[in-house]
Amino acid sequence: MINVYALSTPNSVRVPFALEELGVDNVLNAINLRKDEQKHADYLAMNPNGKVPVIVDPDGDKLFTLTESGGDPRLFRRKTGRLVPADAFGRARVIEQMFFHLSGVGPAPGQLGFFKRQATEQIFYAIARFQTEAERVLKVLDGTLSRSAFAAGDAFTIADIALFGWLWRREFAGNDFEGTPNIARWYETVAARLAVARAIKRVTALVRPA
Structure with missing residues (x-):
């Protein structure tokens, strides 16, 4: 167990x-x-x-x-x-999207939420810096999802699992899906899964x- x-x-x-x-x-x-x-x-x-x-x-x-x-x-x-393509190029795409999450989609909103909500003093430069970066990486993800149903292609994979968490807790950083319709569509699809x-x-x- x-x-x-x-x-x-x-x-x-x-x-x-x-x-x-x-x-x-x-x-x-x-x-x-x-x-x-x-x-x-x-x-x-x-x-x-x-x-x-x-x-x-x-x-x-x-x-x-x-x-x-x-x-x-x-x-x-x-x-x-399960949840990873059998072919080498498909696996590489999944790993690419997981590292994109780990280096961008997760850290930027996390830092933004901290400086907005938890820092003992408001550091406006830090807030602006991470706000810009959070918006940028979400635009990149939205572009990826404009070309495929899921993060790494047309099949649901562990890349989608990795990406889900910070979009589920997007209110921590004050992010939303306005201006990123492909993320909104993807999120609804993933959130509807029973798992x-x-x-x-x-x-x-x-x-x-x-």
Whole structure:
């Protein structure tokens, strides 16, 4: 049984989303960021970076621990053989879109939300910088989705799972889909999947992030 340590965060949701999509049994364990549980010694022993999520996957008589959610869906794909194209070019496109998420679609809104909502002082240059970058990467994604039904082509893949989280929590940064109709269409399609509904229900039942 896979154990997932998470909260209802953009990065956390992609793990139960992938597991629900693939039908992999798992247990969700809440890590309360409000109480700094991610900094407790037992948690840091699993993830020295002190972030969520973490997966612990039994592998025979060993436990395999993975701490970066960008890698989790690829692990599950290897275990199940699903959600990634069989051909090399298709796989490369999926990896391209996952790295685009990890380097742009995730970080820009995350930093923007922090400086807008959580920073102890309003740094207008930082807000403007990340606002511009968030809008830019969403335009890039919208262009990609204007040419295909899903992020990496015409089939749903782990790239769509990776991208979903920060668009699900877009209100944190104050982003919306105005001006990005292709993202809006894609989001409605992905959000309608039963696995998404189950994953969101499960993570929102955990303690909400501060």
